[in-house]
Amino acid sequence: MITQKIKPFLYLGIFYLIVSLVIRLVFLFHPITTASFGFFEIIKVLSIGIINDIFVFTIASVFLALYFLFLSNSKYDKPYGHIILxxxxxIFLYILVIPNNIFKQYGGxxxxxxxxxxxxxxLFFGLMLFLPGKRIQIRNVLYFIILFLYSVIIIFNAVSEYFFYNEFGLRYNFIAVDYLIYTNEVIGNIMESYPVVPLFLSIFAVGLAITFFIYRKTRKELLDLPNLKQKFILLGSFILLVAVSLFxxxxxxxxxxxNVFAEEIEANGLPKFYWAFTHNELDYFQFYPKIDQKLAEKNFLSEFSTPALTRNITSEQPELKKNVVLISIESLSADFMEHYGNTEKLTPFLDSLADKSMMFTNLYATGNRTVRGLEALTLxxxxxxxxxxxxxxxNKNKFTTGSVFKSKGYDVKFLYGGYSYFDNMQDFFTGNGYGIVDRDNFKPEEISFANVWGVADEDMAKKAIQVMNAEAKSGKPFFNHWMTVSNHRPFTYPDGRIDIPGNAKSREGGVKYTDYSLxxxxxxxxxxxxxxxxVFVIIADHCASSAGDTELPMDKYKIxxxxxxxGFIQPQKFDKLMSQIDVMPTVFGLLNFNYQSKFLGQDVLKSEFQPKAYIATYQDLGFVKDDHLTIISPVRIIRQYSVKQKPGKLSPQFNIYYDENILKDHNQKLVDETISAYQSTSYWLKNNQLNR
Incomplete structure (x- = not known):
């Protein structure tokens, strides 16, 4: 009897393992997987992957187990059936009628x-209670529905993981959690980016076929229900298996x-999703290597001319109250531009503008998300x-670029073509004294084209001119931070603007249209x-992709x-290594601003500047300096790589990579500098010392 009852689990489990194996093989040979795998490494990846899948399916089958445990005919006998009903x-009336019931207190x-x-x-309990002759048929229908839901979820999860990997080169992480929170933008993005109807029809069709197969093989198990003793044996066995799986x-x-690709491919996406969901903020002092706090602060602050967190920045020249327009461009990797070796002519305007500008040729984004780029440029x-x-x-009352401009009498605004509640931008910028201009400020006639992320960049450009004209009339200088949106999947934009159709949905089209709009x-x-x-500051928020052979592939952070x-900035190139966090302090230096600073970025044009860069994911924190990349990760893991120039078509300053082999002997001075920078920043944030 008991062995018969596990047949549904076996069939669903085998199906899940097959689907998971297929998706792993797809990842192994996916173009985004730039790493190479030897035979034994493939065996290792697949073996660990199968073990992970068995554990995950065992835990995920809890709902099916509960369904079988509660199958009973005796509960419909008098008087139990009527009491349960x-x-x-x-309970139904309690939820429906009582205003502040326990469920409503959870919100959402x-x-x-x-x-x-x-x-x-x-509904179903009543039918089975009052129609005992139809009880088997009703139970079969419910069983079929449960099998169908399991089958569809298995397929849907595999498809979701494929599209997520196709976009980011990773299994689920924080971004996938965001996708659940910002459902309007995300579902809209999916609807506009992929053939959703055929895709879902295919998923349901395959799910239906699998369900019919498993149902036909196992439906007889519902004819002879387990007794109480057998249920306890099944329950005990299942609890033991779940405990083993969790362990x-x-x-x-x-x-x-x-090889980071090996880690991602052998992993199972569901535990990674759960981990990301429960770890919005990682406690640095719990998970990362640390040193004495005073020593960490001393090490980090020693790079500044005044070794203190709060420093007086002074200039010998008169302050220049010029307007400043900071344009953050969505997902503009450096290698999209001709200046970095691209031959597709995707950014003709930006390349022409670069020839007339101070261009930072060796600059790295701090992260791989828009909010990281905004954070770096603002804080x-x-x-x-x-x-x-x-x-x-x-996230409020921080010392920001906006607060410096406001102290100088500037009108400070954040401009965004979408709805600024997305990614918590509205809460952050308004909480730090910025005015907001977003999609809510557009009249219908001002929108020539829009997708789920917002109005087309050219429409935002027109709105920006209107805003700046109004600000100029007030007599106050202005600082406007404009975040573009068009270079984002689904990469749709108005037709007739560039030589790539607006419905082609290509990354190249998104880049070229953004260039056209600028x-x-x-x-x-x-x-x-x-x-x-x-003064116009044009910079990418992050690269188009962050996937690479190692935790932090430097070429996927170059922007x-x-x-x-x-008439003010002379054309020149600054080729020293620098970080996204150095850009705005450098702009303040160009304007000869005198101010009290808590910025941890530096004016790169000052003699005391030390070339370095910070690059990170949500858990790997990297520090680039002196031809080394040092990475610290949970739990107190330290890795160090040698940064090397590799010959290629591009000038050496545009061709920086690093050796894939981890250095066995760490440069301890750079390890200490890495820990000092990240530990100090985390400590100051935790204690609100970076507030204004």
């Missing part, structure tokens, strides 16, 4: 979900590899473990009175940046 009705849609679940439970995952999920501090500060609760912006700006008194001001 009465209790279910009372919990109450509605509970109401729907109890309502369905009442096993605590080991297999910590297996590391020098000018190294990235910290976990989610961006923009997404955290304690050209239009500057053409309009040149006609305005405020133009010649304005273009330039400062342009006609």
């Amino acid at each position: 009465g209790i279910l009705i009372l 849609s919990i109450a509605e979900i509970a109401l729907a679940f109890i309502g369905l439970k009442i 096993g995952l605590s080991f297999t999920t910590k297996i590391t590899s020098p 000018c501090i190294p990235p910290t473990a976990g989610e961006s500060i923009i997404k955290r609760e304690n 050209r239009k912006f500057f053409e309009m700006a040149k006609k305005q009175d405020w133009y010649k008194n304005t 273009p940046a330039m400062v342009y001001s006609e």
Whole structure:
């Protein structure tokens, strides 16, 4: 009897293992997987992967196990059946009628979900109670539905992991959690990017076929229900298997590899999703290597001319109250530009502008998300473990680029073509004194084209000119931070603007259309009175992809940046290694600003500047200096690589990579500098010392 009852689990489990194996093989040979695998490494990856899958399926089958445990005919006997039905009705009325019931206190849609679940439970329980002759048929229908849900979820998860890997070169992480939170933008993005209807029809069709197969093989198990003793044996066995699986995952999920692709492919996406969901912010002092706090602060602050967190920045020249327009460009990798060796002519305007600007040719983004780029340009501090500060609760009243401009009498705004509630941007920028101009400020006639991420960049460019004209009339200088949106999947934009159709949905089209929109912006700006008194800072928020052979592939963090001001900034190239957090302190230096600073980025044009860069994911924190990349990770793991120049088509300063082999003998001075920078930043944030 008991062995017969595990047949549904075996069939579903085998199906899950087959699907997981297929998706792993797809990842192994996916173009984004740039690493090579030897035969034994492939065997290792697949073996660990299968073990992970067995553990995960065992835990995920808890709902099916509960379904079988609660199968019974005796509960419909008098008086138990009527009592149970009465209790279910009372619970339904409690949720429906009582305003502050326990479900509504959780917020969101919990109450509605509970109401729907109890309502369905009442319906089917009532049918089986009052129609005993149809009990087998009703039970079969419910069993079929459960099998179908399991089958569809298995397939849907595999498809989701494929698309996520296709985009990021990773299994689920913080971004996947965001996808659940910002459902409007994300579902809209999926609808616009992929053939959703055929895709879902295919998923349901395959799920239906698998369900029919398993149902036909196992439906007889519902004819002879287990007795109480057998249920206890089944329950005990299942609890033991779940305990073993949880214990096993605590080991297999910590297996590391020098090849980040191997780690991702052998992993199971569901534990990674759960980990990301429960670790919005990583406590540096719990998970990362640390040294004495005073020593860490002394080490980190020694690079500044005044070794203190709060420093007085002074200039011998008069301050220049020029307008400043900071344009963060969505996902503009350096290698999209001709200046970095691209031959597709995707950015003709930006390349022409670079020739007239101060161009930073060796600059690295701090992260791989828009919120990380905004954080770096606004707070000018190294990235910290976990989610961006923009997404955290304690994100207000910080010392920001905006607060410096406001102290000088500037009008400060954040401009965004989408809805700024996305990624918590509205909460962050308004909480730090910025005015907001976003999609809510557009009249219908001002929008020529929009997708789920927002209005087309050319529409935002026109709106930006309107805003700046109004600001200029007030007599106050202005600082506007504009975040573009068009270079983002689904890469749709108005037709007829560039030589790539707007419905081609290609990354190249998104880049080229953004370049077109920026050209239009500057053409309009040149006609305005405020133009010649304005400094334009153009920089990417992050690269188009962060996938690589190692934890932090440097070439996937390299971004273009330039400062342009006609008649003020002389064309030049700055080739020293620098970070995204150094850009705005450098701009303040160009304007000869005198201010009290808490920025941890530096003016790169000052003699005391030390070339370095910070690059990070949500858990790997990297520090680049003196031809070394040092990475610290949970739990107190330290890796160090040798940064090397590799010959190629490009000039050496545009061709920086690093050796894939981990250095066995660490440069301890650089390890200490890495720990000092990240530990100090985390400590100051935790204690609100970076507030204004």
